[in-house]
Amino acid sequence: MPFHTLSFPATLMGSREPWKLVDYIKSFNYLNYDGGQFSTSQGRGVFMDQALSILPPDYWRWWLLSHAPESSDSEFTWENFQASVNKDLADVLGNFVSRITKFCRSKFGDAVPGTAEMAEAERALVAILEPRVRQYEALMEAMEVRKAAAELRAIWVIGNEYLQAAAPWSTFKTDPELAASQVRLGLSMIRLFAILSRPFIPDAAAAMMKALQSDDWTWPDDVLACLNTVAPGQPFEVPENLFRKIADEEREDWQKRFAGIRA
Numbered sequence: 001m002p003f004h005t006l007s008f009p010a011t012l013m014g015s016r017e018p019w020k021l022v023d024y025i026k027s028f029n030y031l032n033y034d035g036g037q038f039s040t041s042q043g044r045g046v047f048m049d050q051a052l053s054i055l056p057p058d059y060w061r062w063w064l065l066s067h068a069p070e071s072s073d074s075e076f077t078w079e080n081f082q083a084s085v086n087k088d089l090a091d092v093l094g095n096f097v098s099r100i101t102k103f104c105r106s107k108f109g110d111a112v113p114g115t116a117e118m119a120e121a122e123r124a125l126v127a128i129l130e131p132r133v134r135q136y137e138a139l140m141e142a143m144e145v146r147k148a149a150a151e152l153r154a155i156w157v158i159g160n161e162y163l164q165a166a167a168p169w170s171t172f173k174t175d176p177e178l179a180a181s182q183v184r185l186g187l188s189m190i191r192l193f194a195i196l197s198r199p200f201i202p203d204a205a206a207a208m209m210k211a212l213q214s215d216d217w218t219w220p221d222d223v224l225a226c227l228n229t230v231a232p233g234q235p236f237e238v239p240e241n242l243f244r245k246i247a248d249e250e251r252e253d254w255q256k257r258f259a260g261i262r263a
Contacts, residue, residue: 026143029069034077034255044260045076054254058201059085059243065200066149078255082246089201089243092156093193097208100163100186101238107172107179112234114177114184122185125162129192130223132158136196152196159189187212187236188227192220204242211239 005025012019032038038045051060063084067074104113118126132155139148163186172179194208195217209215213235220226 024143026145029071030073031064031069032073032075034075034259039260042260044258046254046258050258055085055246056203058203059089062089062149062201065145066153068145068149070144070146078251082248082251085243086245088153088156089204090245092153092160093197093204094242096156096159096163096186096193097190097211097239097242100183100190101211101236103169104183104187104236105238107169107176108183110235110237112184112187112230112232112236113180114232115181116228116232117181118185119178119181121166122181125158125185126224126227128158129155133192133196133220133223140199149200152200155196156193159186159193162186162189184230184232185227188230191216191230192223192226195220195226207239207242211237213237 005022009021012021030037033045036044038047040047046054063076063081066084066088067076067080132151136148136151136155139151166182166186168179168182168186171182190208191212191214194205194212197208198205198217209217212230214230216229218226218229
């Protein structure tokens with residue numbers, strides 16, 4: 001750390017080019033590999049070119065940032081990686097986006113339904129989201145990467161819990177107008193999730209924003225205003241599955257492939 005934090009800025013300054021110098025130094029402890037250390041000479045561990053040949057970057061970004069070795073060493077295991085991808089990315093975030101967009105298309109077509117007014121339950125959700133977004137914001141400002149990832153996942157969970165409780169598929173049978181309002185809020189949360197998730201999973205965030213046919217990445221200083229940005233009548237698309245689950249057979253194959261040479 002001392003060497004690089006002195007030598008690299010000195011190199012930039014010595015070039016006499018107008019490079020932006022660092023504002024904040026973030027240090028980490030060690031990332032270990034499955035009970036040992038990464039080793040290029042022994043082929044032990046999965047490295048960038050190999051990783052990207054297996055899965056897209058966001059899968060790796062999410063695990064590395066959500067398990068960042070900030071206060072102590074971290075250890076990469078394929079079991080943990082599989083669980084994180086399947087539970088966090090596929091089951092929580094991906095499932096939310098898939099459920100709400102597919103349901104909306106099946107019942108209301110390819111435009112955002114509902115009115116600009118929110119029902120009481122929807123306003124209650126905003127009251128829950130607001131402090132969580134502010135907490136996430138504070139953690140990001142403090143460069144507490146691992147805690148920020150946990151807070152982001154908690155925000156995704158809130159969206160799923162709302163969708164499960166509101167159950168617009170049941171509401172639609174008795175009160176289509178209320179169901180339309182619930183669906184609009186669900187679609188609006190996709191935009192909120194996209195903005196908040198962009199530092200961690202930028203490709204998935206872009207896919208979520210593209211699904212809403214929007215390019216407005218304005219930070220949600222006001223959560224209610226952010227959710228109201230997705231207006232009734234606005235067209236949307238059902239995106240492809242954001243994240244696929246990792247099968248046990250794949251995990252076992254990767255464990256063997258990248259185990260390296262053992263003494």
